[in-house]
Amino acid sequence: MKLSALHQSYLNRRRSPLDSSVDAPSKSFLAVFWLVLHCLCCLISLLLGFRFSRLVFFFLVSTPSSSNLYSPPFRPDLPPPRIDLTPSNATTAEVKTSSSRVVVGRHGILIRPWPHPDPVEVMKAHRIIERVQREQKAVFGAGGKGSRTVIAVTPTYVRTFQALHLNGVMHSLMLVPYDVVWIVVEAGGVSNETASIVAKSGVRVIHVGFDQRMPNTWEDRGKVEVLMRLRALRVVKEEKLDGVVMFADDSNMHSMEFFDEIQNVKWFGAVSVGILAHSGNAEEMVMSMDKRREMVDEVEERSSLPVQGPACNATDKLIGWHVFNTLPYAGKSAVYIDDVAAVLPQKLEWCGFVLNSRILWDEAESKPEWVKEFGLLNENEGVESPLSLLNDPSMVEPLGSCGRQVLLWWLRVEARADSKFPPGWVIDPPLEITVAAKRTPWPDVPPEPPTKKKDQMSLSQGNNNVVVIPKQQQQQQQQQQQRSSKVRKPKRRSKRNKHEAKPTDTTTQVSSSTKHHQERN
């Protein structure tokens, strides 16, 4: 009764007089009475600050129907639900839930004892999110075409720059969003050096040894590399690996778009390779650039783009190949691996080609006829470029918008053939310090040792071949500065001739270029 009257009083404008079913004669008296009561309640509420009528109603209703109630475990010590709510509204919710007659499933506002995030659950949720996102990437990332395994073929051998190059390739392969099989062919047999580097990759590695040592000239090295690659292709054939074969020479640099693009290859594809024929001699580089500019005027129009790859006509059909122009380097190119001269690529480098691994398989099913049978390939006939695997080179698919995009870069940089480096790049046992020669003033030892380790390598040309080798901090207390010096053979790096090396980290004592040799204490 009271409910319907209050109902009516709030909704008299919007509702039809459908639900008012009070008798006519007593209507006026009752109306006045309820009006007076209502005004009284309003005044009391104004004084108290909340809706007093609710409380009364609650008490009236709760007594007879308390047996129906599922008493809500509403903790009174909890803060109010929302900042802008008055406390009565919390009661309102409670009132509402407890005053309803429909009991199906009513629970009140259930709050657990510690309503704060549980770190275990948070971690689990993050793992779920990660899994979902990985699935999304797998489905949508490749444009939905389905991802094929990338089979990377890398010929390598142990030398100073191997760690530099192989780590670069490895990091690129680790970032590839598809499955990767990495076939590492090593000249000179399987070695621990290479094995320890590639073990960190986390991708599936097939480490194959090759029984020939890497020769000392670029030309011979190219030939041996070809044989090594063919050896790897034979592994693909024997193990029936399925995917896209690409040739990741260890000193090359690949862009991530390269791996996305090669997913599109059907049988045999070619991409444009940026050729970085670096001479190693900065001055000579500059000179050669000028010379090249002069030459361009003299010689007939030749493409001086350092790019090797497919050439297309206007309708995106393959018509030929862009080949690196070696003329400017005629007679000045490097012959030996550590020559200070430009290292030139072959006519067509292997790294610019990708192929479907099924080309190499034995069964002739669905293999196009313009592909030679790989098993019958005679290596001694001189396989120069991957086009020798084909009967018809015109069937090559140009990738990367028909060769317009350069997706990887070719570079050959090596140290001197006899340069040494610590095995596994771990300094163990600690090397001995060398002391500055008589020309360099030796600084006094500062009283307290600095806390940070300093790496410092400096080179100098000339008579004083002094190298300060960093050491473990523990050893330094034992070693004194005045030790017998040992002169080490200088490592002549092709890049740094006249400059002294600056220390790599930013600790307090930084040596200036005025040849202050500092020792860590």
Add this chain to the structure above:
Amino acid sequence: MKLTSWVLIFLACNLAFSTISAFRLSRSQPTERISGSAGDVLDDNPVGRLKVFVYELPSKYNKKILQKDPRCLTHMFAAEIYMQRFLLSSPVRTLNPEEADWFYVPVYTTCDLTPNGLPLPFKSPRMMRSAIQLIASNWPYWNRTEGADHFFVVPHDFGACFHYQEEKAIGRGILPLLQRATLVQTFGQRNHVCLKEGSITVPPYAPPQKMQSHLIPGKTPRSIFVYFRGLFYDVGNDPEGGYYASDDVLFVKNGHRGARAAVWENFKDNPLFDISTEHPTTYYEDMQRAIFCLCPLGWAPWSPRLVEAVIFGCIPVIIADDIVLPFADAIPWEDIGVFVDEKDVPYLDTILTSIPPEVILRKQRLLANPSMKQAMLFPQPAQPGDAFHQVLNGLARKLPHDRSVYLRAGEKLLNWTAGPVADLKPW
């Protein structure tokens, strides 16, 4: 001879390659087939399996109401209007009532809107009654079966109980005259007075163009774990004060039995739960970046959030005890959504994180199925597999009519004078 055979082959190939222009949402996501308890019926074509006769009622029952308030076309109860429009131009419509299997009465009972856009159901019983009296007196088909082969679309909160407050609705019960008819409604809850056996539950109306215009690329990573936008405590609501003012039609639910408040109290400072009452403009985009979307019950158990979650590929977390979801016999909701009891709301985070990732991925694949998304929508013009067709499929599955549908001569089962006195007044 040879030429004709080639032409036939050519035509056959064309037919084979003609694709249905479905509502293109997911481009190449792997999907899974959806088979409900009625089998793989989402793609069934109802044309040819049933015939529907549409009564020509005076426009005061439908068109005039719509003219008075065109907001009815965009709110979540608009299904009744679009259903009529669809049936008028559908191949299942027949102009010969003798051959019809089902009869449709187009009366818009949910179009009397407050200034805020919420429908008032107080005149609806009288409107419905008046419409039925009209068809009973002008056509013999109602009296033949007392409405057992007629169907009505009643998309309001509690269906044909015609009230927005649960206790009042239960008190009124289903309109007595509709006791034998089939009801197409959005409300569905087991063991509830307002759900008649044999009703077809449909999703609430959600505007298809509006949702499609907010699609984001599928590779945008889903980084929100749980998402919810809506009211937790209805500040403006006053059960004694009647209907409530809210600034957003979507979020006006109350009577939520504490479930929403429990969600807020337990998880308001949990970084995994992106829940708030703020309604951002990027609401649809955010849903596409979420893995789970909460669909707690509000005023009534159903919610348009379910439709939005399905369209945007977000796994719906349904917190409503005993709810009956749309097309429950055709869509396996247990495989697609997550059901949480209202009493388990405080442990929602544990429940959700303990779902194995493979199960989550499978649910997402099921949600990505275009026929699933299509079944939740009421597009104009109608497309194959959409909610209209699912309703017709549901009606077709109830055929052929049982013998008891047809009354013997003189038999009367309906009580024309039952119900509150106020309902008996003419409209």
